[in-house]
Amino acid sequence: MGKVKPEKVGGLKPKKKCCRSSTRCVRCPVVVHRMRKLDTSDMSKKQLTKALKKARAA
Numbered sequence: 001m002g003k004v005k006p007e008k009v010g011g012l013k014p015k016k017k018c019c020r021s022s023t024r025c026v027r028c029p030v031v032v033h034r035m036r037k038l039d040t041s042d043m044s045k046k047q048l049t050k051a052l053k054k055a056r057a058a
Helices: 006-011 029-037 045-056
Strands: none
Touching (some): 006 029, 006 045, 029 045
């Protein structure tokens, strides 16, 4: 899949099941849900990257 831009994570189709690893994968349902909850439209690229890093931290 390669690198995914942080602004696109909210629109991804999540996997069926969460893997619950120490750093969650980008397509994990938990990560996608956390990124959808944020208002990403007015965030800068740096803020989006930090938000994705925080969402992936288990």
